[in-house]
Amino acid sequence: MRLLIVEDDSALRTELVRQLSVEGYAVDGASDGRDGLFMASEYDYDLAIIDLGLPEIDGLSLIAQLRANGRDAPVLVLTARDAWQDKVKGLEAGADDYLTKPFHPEELRARVQALLRRAHGAAQNRLAFGPLSIDTDAKTVALEERPIELTSYEYNTLLYLALNAGKTLSKTELTEHLYAQDYDRDSNVIEVFIGRLRKKLDPDGSLTPISTLRGLGYRFNLTPNSSREP
Structure with a gap:
């Protein structure tokens, strides 16, 4: 953010x-x-x-x-x-x-x-998307109640995607919202973080939490549970 x-x-x-x-x-x-x-x-x-x-x-x-x-x-x-x-x-x-x-x-x-x-329409500090949960106060992530260790940049990338679930976000938009003005916007770091998140959150490829839309960007696919209030 x-x-x-x-x-x-x-x-x-x-x-x-x-x-x-x-x-x-x-x-x-x-x-x-x-x-x-x-x-x-x-x-x-x-x-x-x-x-x-x-x-x-x-x-x-x-x-x-x-x-x-x-x-x-x-x-x-x-x-x-x-x-x-x-x-x-x-x-x-x-x-x-x-x-x-x-x-x-x-x-x-x-x-x-x-x-x-x-x-972003989330009244509670715990966001739940199917088996995935994000605690925005503790800045922790769990999958099926099992803690997933993320770096701060990985966590920030995941949180922004999740808060905009269903929307297609370009790499430029992600970079502008996640990193300060002097950040190298020509780098491929977003792609690296997305790749790491997929490996950590979906090692067997069954969940598909993040899709790549060629030429457009990335989309978080999981649907928020009822614990995320409007």
Whole structure:
């Protein structure tokens, strides 16, 4: 998942990028609202974290412009303001949730995960697709209740495919959502990860969780169980 952080406090922005990168997200940062608007217009982010007190373009105006431009990725507002009126204004501008500074890293992590799940129609932290289950909190995968060991990149690739089950995703789209701006987009690393996932999840070829559509990309074929709520 690819995240955008728009925060003018350089120390906080750097720390947020570090924390979320450790969690396995691809994270880009912007220091003011103008840069944030440009980046959000150029790239297709899965979630944006936006401070309200931004220079150039304030956070409320930035969110409103993103929504007016058709950008519907979830937005988590960061605010140092305790007044409930400011939080209401953020939500009315198009934000989906907010955090009041200072906040604990665990709370940020939980809110980001919840927003990403809800954006893909998954209300719970455990996603089940037939015999395959994914725990998005623990970042673990099991097949027939047997743990499957995946690298962080393999897990991120699988999760994005699963959250978009039934959709055909191009290699370019996968790369843009899974890796940061400076990633080598000409590499064949996505193909490598897909190959590894097939070997680990479907060693005998009976499940076929991921299909390759020549010239188009990849599709996750498993149907979500009832535990994945709309």
